[in-house]
Amino acid sequence: MKKSRLQQQQQQVTIQQAKFHHGPLPSPDALEHYERIQPGFAQRIITLAEDEAKHRRSIDVSVVKMNYRLSWVGIISGLLAISGVLALCYYAFSLGHATQAASIAVGVLVSIGGVFLYRRSSNG
Numbered sequence: 001m002k003k004s005r006l007q008q009q010q011q012q013v014t015i016q017q018a019k020f021h022h023g024p025l026p027s028p029d030a031l032e033h034y035e036r037i038q039p040g041f042a043q044r045i046i047t048l049a050e051d052e053a054k055h056r057r058s059i060d061v062s063v064v065k066m067n068y069r070l071s072w073v074g075i076i077s078g079l080l081a082i083s084g085v086l087a088l089c090y091y092a093f094s095l096g097h098a099t100q101a102a103s104i105a106v107g108v109l110v111s112i113g114g115v116f117l118y119r120r121s122s123n124g
Helices: 005-011 028-037 041-094 098-122
Strands: none
Touching: 028 041, 041 098
């Protein structure tokens, strides 16, 4: 007795079920299983996740503080560099090289303006 094509297709259907859990902690079922294996495991896993979260937050705070400090270092360095260029321009002007002093001043101003425009356009 031959089976019909529909019966053959029905016999080939497979049902699969999958369960996914995403997060810093195992699923409650897994925690319960760990606790049954060794009392205190679940609490150790939770404590580990809490410690990791504290550590991650402390790193974030450190990064923010460092970025703040670096921005101030950049501002101060820029002011010192501009002051040096202004002193050079003044010195060149006092020696009677007004054209060269003006060229230096214009070149520096154009360069600084270009940097600010480039940063503004690249930040969005």
